[in-house]
Amino acid sequence: MEVAIVEHDSDGVVWFTIHRPEKRNAIDFEVMDKLEETIAMAEKNDNVKMLVITGTGDEAFCSGGDLSNFQHLQAEAAKQMLEKMGKILYSLLTLPKPTVALINGTAIGGGCELATACDFRYAKGGSKIGFVQGKLGITTGWGGATMLLEKLPYTQALDILLRAERISAEKMREYGWVHAVLPGDNLREECRNLLAPYLSQSVSVLRAYKVAATEKWKNSEFQTRFFAEIARCAKLWGSEEHKRAIESFFKKS
Numbered sequence: 001m002e003v004a005i006v007e008h009d010s011d012g013v014v015w016f017t018i019h020r021p022e023k024r025n026a027i028d029f030e031v032m033d034k035l036e037e038t039i040a041m042a043e044k045n046d047n048v049k050m051l052v053i054t055g056t057g058d059e060a061f062c063s064g065g066d067l068s069n070f071q072h073l074q075a076e077a078a079k080q081m082l083e084k085m086g087k088i089l090y091s092l093l094t095l096p097k098p099t100v101a102l103i104n105g106t107a108i109g110g111g112c113e114l115a116t117a118c119d120f121r122y123a124k125g126g127s128k129i130g131f132v133q134g135k136l137g138i139t140t141g142w143g144g145a146t147m148l149l150e151k152l153p154y155t156q157a158l159d160i161l162l163r164a165e166r167i168s169a170e171k172m173r174e175y176g177w178v179h180a181v182l183p184g185d186n187l188r189e190e191c192r193n194l195l196a197p198y199l200s201q202s203v204s205v206l207r208a209y210k211v212a213a214t215e216k217w218k219n220s221e222f223q224t225r226f227f228a229e230i231a232r233c234a235k236l237w238g239s240e241e242h243k244r245a246i247e248s249f250f251k252k253s
């Protein structure tokens, strides 16, 4: 079964849907590779105006890294996995086309980092957003904290990271992380309505503004901060606290 579905709309929108509902759309290496390929295609293809990332089903947008795959990774392998996805999210952050996370349900851990790498976040009402890494004895490991601290006011971003709780889409709208809370009766249509004003511009205009908007992140100072976060997470990955947190998750499941 395809782990991700990529669809091209006639109006220039590419829809990337994580398709692992049995694992609440958790991200494994196959999803990473498909996402990397789609981002590279979106960058090169002048017929692509925007990229929307979403998840299959109405329960979860994305539950972050696939713990059944990643729980056994030791130090170096964990660091490589984190860096792999970190590079992909950096390319998403700086993609010269506008991007949207269409949050169709719960977003947890790396799922929140994936959404944060996007320009806009539209969430189905009642969705829960959880930068829960702190409760797992780690920090964000895919650049999520660095991006959050760039995109939200300092206090809001730090509050979200330190409390490591699941927060409603409505509250995250107040924080300015969610840009639209949608009824969700027909999420794609509701999303398309929000994209319409952007899609009336040419791809050259959309590209030019996105390049201007992301210029500030294309420097070694930002990249150093971004990948230092990942190195810190890799150090915590092997901690007893993290191991216990994963064990208790699977005991519950």
Ligand SMILES: CC[C@H](C(=O)O)C(=O)SCCNC(=O)CCNC(=O)[C@H](O)C(C)(C)COP(=O)(O)OP(=O)(O)OC[C@H]1O[C@@H](n2cnc3c(N)ncnc32)[C@H](O)[C@@H]1OP(=O)(O)O
Pocket (backbone or CB within 6 Å): 022, 023, 024, 026, 059, 060, 062, 063, 064, 065, 066, 067, 068, 069, 070, 106, 108, 109, 110, 111, 113, 132, 133, 136, 139, 140, 141, 142, 249, 253
């Ligand atoms: C890799 C680093 C990265 C980072 O932070 O940078 C990370 O993302 S670390 C991982 C952080 N993610 C989590 O801790 C999420 C764990 N999952 C949950 O909290 C819940 O599953 C939730 C809230 C997403 C959904 O809860 P719900 O009650 O609706 O479903 P279940 O918990 O019963 O799960 C159903 C089914 O899916 C499997 N599952 C869910 N999440 C993951 C995951 N991240 N990796 C692997 N598998 C996952 C769960 O085990 C259940 O499987 P089953 O075989 O049916 O028991």
